[in-house]
Amino acid sequence: MKCGGSTLAALPDAFFQDIRELQESGVETVIVHGGGPAINETLGKLNIESKFLNGLRVTDEATLEVVEMVLAGRINKEIVRKLQQNGAKALGLSGTDGRLIEAQPVENAGELGFVGDTVGVNSELIEGILKLGYLPVIAPIGIDKQGQRYNINADTAAGAVASGLGVERMIVVTDVPGIMRTVDGEKKVLPQVTFADIEEMIASGEIYGGMIPKVRAAMSCLHGDVKEVLIVDGATPKVLSRAVREGGIGTRILRG
Numbered sequence: 001m002k003c004g005g006s007t008l009a010a011l012p013d014a015f016f017q018d019i020r021e022l023q024e025s026g027v028e029t030v031i032v033h034g035g036g037p038a039i040n041e042t043l044g045k046l047n048i049e050s051k052f053l054n055g056l057r058v059t060d061e062a063t064l065e066v067v068e069m070v071l072a073g074r075i076n077k078e079i080v081r082k083l084q085q086n087g088a089k090a091l092g093l094s095g096t097d098g099r100l101i102e103a104q105p106v107e108n109a110g111e112l113g114f115v116g117d118t119v120g121v122n123s124e125l126i127e128g129i130l131k132l133g134y135l136p137v138i139a140p141i142g143i144d145k146q147g148q149r150y151n152i153n154a155d156t157a158a159g160a161v162a163s164g165l166g167v168e169r170m171i172v173v174t175d176v177p178g179i180m181r182t183v184d185g186e187k188k189v190l191p192q193v194t195f196a197d198i199e200e201m202i203a204s205g206e207i208y209g210g211m212i213p214k215v216r217a218a219m220s221c222l223h224g225d226v227k228e229v230l231i232v233d234g235a236t237p238k239v240l241s242r243a244v245r246e247g248g249i250g251t252r253i254l255r256g
Ligand SMILES: Nc1ncnc2c1ncn2[C@@H]1O[C@H](COP(=O)(O)OP(=O)(O)O)[C@@H](O)[C@H]1O
Pocket: 003, 004, 005, 006, 007, 034, 036, 173, 174, 175, 176, 178, 179, 180, 181, 206, 207, 208, 209, 210, 211, 212
């Protein structure tokens, strides 16, 4: 599951209780989280400007310091605390711990700075944590062979973890009820979309901003064992158990 920064602060206790119930019923869950708004807030307090290029944060050394502090520190620990308060067993870690997320600089590192692409995931470590009965909560910081850390978009990191583990389903929890499209002047949630629909909607501007890394990550992890990616709203009651048990919620992205 990917939990977006857009929704994290507002997630009610019921959301974390739902995760605990899933954990107790034997559904193994892994969380990769974002925290873009919290990073912006801390950068603002430090008088460091937030700059984005195609939805990715331009990350110089000073920004990287703040990104790691906020994601691997404040946000990661907040999620673990909330899970524990609601009875779930959780363990927080960053993608640099145990070389969980191996990264390399993005192609346009000249413009973006220390922003990474994923090259591999230490799935044995994640599986080991799950076997101990803990839910891994992962901050999207990557590390390369030389020990350099990178800021990775959380949707990209979640997609890589989903592929690396070969999970059945990735659920992207955000602040909208799915991919929306305006039909006859009315905004509607699309129950499912294909890769072709996505490309068309990006080209027409109907999918923009923070939705772009989500659908790109979805398309690149939908192979092998990963059969579906769901985009859902964290504010919907029981959204996770409904997504896992009933379906018919949010937008499903299907292979091909
Ligand atoms: N077609 C679309 N349908 C729904 N939301 C969209 C669409 N295109 C762009 N968006 C935007 O994507 C946002 C979610 O991305 P983002 O703000 O990055 O969230 P998160 O922090 O959860 O990753 C929505 O709030 C909405 O503004």
